[in-house]
Amino acid sequence: MNIGVVIRRVRAHSGQFLLLAALTLVIALLVAGVPRVANRLADQGLREHLAAEPGARRDLTYTTRPTVGAPPASGRAADLDTFQQRMPADVRAAVAHRWYAAQTPGDLVTGPDLARGNYLVQLGLRATPGIETTGTLVEGRWPAVPPDDDAPVQVALAADVAGRFGLRVGSRLRLAAPDPQHPSTPLTVVGTFRPVDPADGSWDTLPSVLQVGEPEGDGQPFILVGAVAVAALDRLAGQGRPISFTWRYRLGADGIDVRRIDQLVDGVQRLVRASTATDTELTQGVDVPLREFSQAVTSARTLLAVIAAGVLATLAGLVVLAAALAVRRRRAEFVLIRARGGGATTGLRRSLAESLLVVPPAAGLGWLLGGLLPGAPGGTGPLAVGATVLVTLALPVATLAVPSGVVGRRDLGRLRPSARRATTEAALVLLAGLAVVLLRRRGLTPGSVDPLLVSVPALVAVAASVLALRLYPWPVRLAGRLAARTRGSVAFLGTARAGRAAAATPLVVVVLAVATAAFCAVVATGIEDTRDDVATRAVPADALIRGDRLAPDTGPALERLPGVRAATGLVDESAQRLATDAAGTDARLRDTSVLLVDGPGLARTARAAGRDVPVPGPLRDARPGDGPLPAVVSPAVAADLADAGLRSAFVTVQGQRYEFTPADTVADFPLARPNTSRYVVLPWQALPRRDGPPVPTGFLVAGDRLDAGALRQAGDEGQQRYQTGGAVTGRERPRGVAVQTWSQTRLRLGGGGANGLLAFGFTAGAVAGGVLALLAVAFTVLAGARARGEVLSRLRTLGLSRRQWRGLLLVELAPLVGVAVLTGALVGVLLPLLLTPLLGLAAFTNGTPVRVGFAPGPVAATVGLGAVALGFALAVEALNNRRMRLGEVLRLGEES
Template identity: 65%
Template sequence: MSIGAVVRRIRAYGGQFLLLGVLTVVITLLISGVPRITNRLTEQGLREHMAQQLPARRDITYTIGSDAGSSVPSNASAGQNRLDVLQEAMPDHVRPAVSERWYVADGPVGRLTGPDLKRNNLLVELGLRAMPAVPEAATMVDGRWPAEDVARDEPTQIALSADTARKLDLRVGSKLQLALPESKVPSVPVIVVGIFAPNDPSDGVWDSLPQLLRAAEPLGDGQPFIAVGLTTIGALDHRAAEGVWLTHSWRYRVNGDALDAGRLDLTIDELQRLEQTAPTGLQVVQGVDVPLREFRDALASARTLLAVIAAGVFATLAGLVLLAAGLAARRRRGEFALLRARGGGSTTVARRTLAESLLVTVPAAAVGWLLGTLVPGAPDPTVPYAAAATVLIALALPVAALATSGGAGRRDLVRLRPSARRLTLEASLLVLAGLAVVLLRRRGLTLGEVDPLLVAVPVLLAAAVAVLALRAYPWPLQLVSRLAARARGSVAFLGTARAGRAVVSAPLVVVVLAIATAGFCAVVSSGIEASRDRAASERIPGDALVTGDRLAPDTADALSRLSGVRAVAALATEPGQRPARTKVGLDAGINQVSVLAVDAPALARVGEAAGREATIPPAMLAETGDGPLPALVSPAVATDLARAGLDGSAFLSLQGQRYEFRVADTAESFPLVTPGTERFVVLPLQALPDRPTVAVPTGFVVAGDGLDTEALRRTGDEGQQRYQRGGVVSGGERPRGAEVQTWAASRQEIGEGGANGLLAFGFASGAAGGTVLGLLAIAFTVLAGARARGQVLSRLRTLGLSRRQWRGLLLVELTPLVGVAVFTGAFVGALLPLLLTPLLGLSAFTSGMPVRVAFEPGLVVAVVALGALALAFAVAIEALNNRRLRLGEVLRLGEES
């Protein structure tokens, strides 16, 4: 068997081998390229996730006081030298991830005095800090940096941030005295030699506490400003030599770019062991393992979901390969029969087709693999999988050739009854699919691992439902055919009769599997998006949330006057309160709860105006009431109150006043309660009884269109100032301004970062791939019966069937087949999420909100549109095939084309 003969046969059947080669390229391209894409998206997601974290969750901090384990004060110079030593001692997977590091030496906070402070009657406490990294991260506005070589008996030189200097009304040249309270160390003179401004306020160098850039405002009358002055290592060494105890900290920032997403478990374990392996006397504080653990859980869920999608896509491709091989073998049935008639055996046919298949699939697999290597991203060791796939594809044609019978009977005129073997196989498939579903639901699965059972369930379920559809759909068609036989015209009768006798089981299963994969992606994606909307609405049940320390009650009217605002609801929060038995505060022996008081009727109006209605117990909507306040409590609190016999009457403190409440209803969560809070009590703010001190709002929920965030923030700040200055004794400026959070920003935050990019890629590729492969499978379904339909149409055309009637007959025959395939696939796609969603851990992508799969009218519209597209595609394929076959020639005796 020469290569030339093999090449000639490939050229003779070029279309069939081209299809087999294209499928090979696609499969090996996916095997080679998809892992690269997932690895790239995983690394990108890890970087984004770490970049979104607060400094406390990105830093590893070693701290030590000079009195820890030693009676001799250590100096700052020795502490600075340990910056390299501590990093070198870190575990192997943690040390390379450190991108920035800072050493900080702090002296104790002392009382600062001087003429400039006395002039403004300011009370100030100052701490001295040495931080060698600051000069590179700041610009000197006035003066110079403190000098390192200052004699011990000279004043300590300090530099202040521009904000601190402004608040304290200090300038370059200000002379001060710093005295440590309850210390035998004499006060030391301090002089301001420089005022600096940060180059980038978000730089990690400024994250040390207390803040170096900003002086903390007094919390009340008689309270001091808290400020930090920057000095030198040498100046703190002088203080240490005088007997002042210093505090040292070495802070290392972990960069997400340097972390290996494939070794998250090892990194997390090493981070948790840092506290045990820290040098003697050092305390280690790190929160890096928390975001890494969150990302790992989300990544495990995403990979599990991707495994389900990949199983559907690859199973569909495998089915298409089998269909292509079967179609090629049927077209060459006469050739194989002639080979056997000339003395060839089954091995002859197998060798011939295997040589042809290898000559096509091996180069195609190499091309697909090389194209996959061009995809950016880290590779995975997938060469064995690509080689195995190539071998299986190459064997598909020989197996199909051996399974093809040599006869050419008239199969278009009789109804083929399934054999006992086939019925047994189908019944076994149904039982196996049912057992697999039950076993998966009972056993569960380990997220992040490719579970064979999880991979098999979608394929088995799609095949089982397709078999049921195949057995069921001819019955209504036969009834319609009988009714059409009594009517005038032959198109409807012939079309329904032929559709009822169609035998396309294998192509239909592939279509169902492809459409089910696309439907699964669409349904789960829609469920996740809806759950993210609910999660954002739990945080902000309106369009914006304005929060502060305490805001004047008339802030609600001020917010209502802003442009676009349609509704406003007040709220007050106070965490860490213990329920009491009596008004005087007799403890009830119940753990602490978070208290939320909200204007329930106003919140209902806000939710309605924003399109996010909150479920509020009717009892809480009353404006006033007698007796205990009706409260909504979490199940854990309700259980504790019932056990203590206080579900009908208990007391809680809110802003210094105790209020009696009763349990009106229970709920796992409530809008404005921090997600994940298991112990909370919600009180009706509008129904609070009169007290000497009225409960003041700490925030407002706003609903409206085109809200101006800056105007909301400014109005909140003004409300805080009015409250602060509205009492008998006016306080100072609040330490923080009002904060504004919008629903849109919260929703965007939930849907971005982490492994969401990987999840979006899985949904997009699964939906698009399933749709395209489904259309391709429909083309195979059409081509599987093209010869028989061509013969019938040719005979009918010779009997006078017009071109218009021919098209109508084709449409009537193909509509049931395509409709059953598409809608069965859509049904399986909607059924799979109901079975698998509780097992996939998708709440990692919805901020803890459970994902519920619900009916979406848009999905029905999409299915109908897909069915129409599939039908048009099927009719076009049939028309092209009939034009290529030239219907007038298929009636020739023995023609099998």
């Protein structure tokens, strides 16, 4: 076939081929670019996920026990290379930084400066090659090798540590002997330093060189670590001091292939098992965050595959519509070829040549544009080739469906589906139902994208659209009968044409597009609502303060802070034993957490914070009285009490024993400790009077623009008042309180990790679904434009006004567009109910199953999309009529 002739035909029908080329380009762009964007977001999420973890959860640490007569410390640095070479390839490639250290166990140290402050200090000595580059001297110099064995060992201390104990350059110390057979060791402080970057991993070895280990109780020493030269440790080893060695390897996200996280975790586990047979112990915590991230990425990729399948199915439908529209416009050409003696394949060969001239170049351009997006390639080349072949064949296959004879007018009577079409549609509905049942019964195929999972949404959407488009003409025809009894022709003619489903088939694509957008909106809303619930269960107000024991007047002190509207106390006791009587007879049940809350105070504080926290009636309405306290218990505790035949039990709270009876069972009570299924919640306001009333261990706070620092200070002061306000004052300084805000908890749930990939999938799916829905509506309008043009031309000659013409278009198109949008929205709402339990979305909600339900936002968006689609349809119809000129349509459109 002459290429020049093919080019002339393509130019003659440039609009149709331009549309087909644009769809091909978009498909190739998505196939090539979306995996790259997904991989880039996954890599970025891994970096954020690991950066949020403490150093101990990112390190592989080889350690030896303190050994007397250890080999020279300077020679063990070469083992950094030895251990790394033994690692599996994935683990070895992930190592970003590594450090070596040799150290002595801490021994008591004395000296004039320490005696002046009456400090009890335990000092360990550590040699870390390269400390000169990671630290900056404040005073003095770095330790060097002592000139002789009798000279003091030179030590450098962190400036903040030295200043706290009054140590300075020149301070003389004496390190206690490790045993009576060896003498003590003289030390001298030769320098103080500060870290160049405190977050540098070289300072993460515990105990820390930069911080003071606080005493764990009265009479216990402070823990300090000083830096010495490597050769100094060899001298100390010769004096009989035990030496231990540490080799640390920090894994970085830049060396980790997100697609091979499972292999990396397996490699780490093999290293741990191998180290058990040696004298060197390997400790690591990196497998936990990597597994968490891998699970989240797998869930996000599965969801992204479902969304991508819906978008690609919609694009495939648009390609079919574009090919059918092109063939419909050229039907007379193909009929004339057959009338002049052309074979059955003549039109097919002509269309194939035209497609080969347009589709593959467009696909290649789309692939190149997709390759320009940042990120690792996704290996979707075969999929792109297959999609290009299918799009290339769409126009030739549509050409084969052109009838060879003369087709009469399609607007003179009702169209009834043929037996073949009815059978196909029934089979499609049955196939969708079978796929749903099969997916629910067998679940997912782990470790890969499940073909059944990604195909079920498209099948359900197509089946629902078929049913809807077969049922909708009946109410429209009923409306037409009612319109026939009214004055005016607009309503009657509009409903009469709408009742004939001549151009209804393209709206299947509209259903697919709207279902994809609605699915994204509903699942995204469900995840956000579930995260809100998780944050509210953890902090059922605006802030939660937890400590040891706080003075009861801490509540009024908190309410006096700026912005605070309400505060209520609580007591949280873990691992309490249940008893059968007041004497404390063990009920032989498992340990149970105990919460003591003021029911009315909890309800008031939650309400002041705007949180929806249902407080059970037994807690809210309980009052002091005789008999056991009404308690809210978890299902596990309720079952254990029922199995033991106990109507009531006793539990200890801060040394006081209280009797309770289960009054209500709640599966997930706010403030309950995470990962616990056993708890008892008692009403504080109903406790009987005792000599030692409970002391709050925390407070819930409601308010606006709360200052976490001020809350922390008020909590610390409350702890200090409690400790110093009694008859016996404790000497141990209490640990600082922990302040957890609702906003911080919510932000942590929705930020970092694979959430970026999840947000990209939702945004891209919703936007693509909405845009493609509008494009499919345009195809639907263009599919019946010629027939509507003929009708409007005749009616305009009979006196139909321009305003009546727009009303007629609105009445005709509104049922088609409305039923397609509503059907797609209904499918989009129902699909999450089917798929959410299978997608593993709990990885994004702290393990809580995602709750999907009715939400006004997606419903309003659907109504808005329907209105926009209808307006867009009217605009496309008006533009098409202006281009075709209604008079010419009437003159050229008749077939006789």
